[in-house]
Amino acid sequence: MKQVDVVGAVIVNENDEILCALRSQEMSLPGLWEFPGGKIEQGEEAKVALVREIKEELLCEIKVGELIADVVHEYPNIKVRLITYFAKITSGKPVATEHEKLEWISRTELATLKWAPADIPTVEQIQT
Numbered sequence: 001m002k003q004v005d006v007v008g009a010v011i012v013n014e015n016d017e018i019l020c021a022l023r024s025q026e027m028s029l030p031g032l033w034e035f036p037g038g039k040i041e042q043g044e045e046a047k048v049a050l051v052r053e054i055k056e057e058l059l060c061e062i063k064v065g066e067l068i069a070d071v072v073h074e075y076p077n078i079k080v081r082l083i084t085y086f087a088k089i090t091s092g093k094p095v096a097t098e099h100e101k102l103e104w105i106s107r108t109e110l111a112t113l114k115w116a117p118a119d120i121p122t123v124e125q126i127q128t
Ligand SMILES: Nc1nc2c([nH]c(=O)n2[C@H]2C[C@H](O)[C@@H](COP(=O)(O)OP(=O)(O)OP(=O)(O)O)O2)c(=O)[nH]1
Pocket: 004, 006, 007, 008, 027, 028, 029, 033, 034, 035, 036, 037, 038, 039, 078, 080, 082, 116, 117, 118, 119
């Protein structure tokens, strides 16, 4: 099965809320929540890919922090390796250029969202 390497950002704000992104009807896994990010290019370092993806997708700059999870999830048609990191916004305000919407959610409420299956281990790591 085809495998893609994907990197996602758990962006935390000054109120300890986390930026969650809803996949749109035009994307795969429509209507599921995820951490913003995207595919790592050939030979690209994961953290570098994350900064690039967030700039493209949310039009803002982040500083990448600690690793949270590195898991492989097998969807029916694709295998996704999802690597997640904590991050903070260093400039700009996130704009949903591809997602249906973006929401800042408290750690305790994270589990109430319907997550992409690959994201569950990350959600479990960070919820309080
Ligand atoms: N960005 C991101 N992608 C995720 C997460 N969880 C998860 O299963 N994915 C999957 C969805 C996609 O198959 C792939 C990410 O690719 P992408 O962000 O470049 O998405 P895309 O919409 O261009 O991908 P696709 O529709 O062509 O599949 O990983 C997550 O938390 N963040």
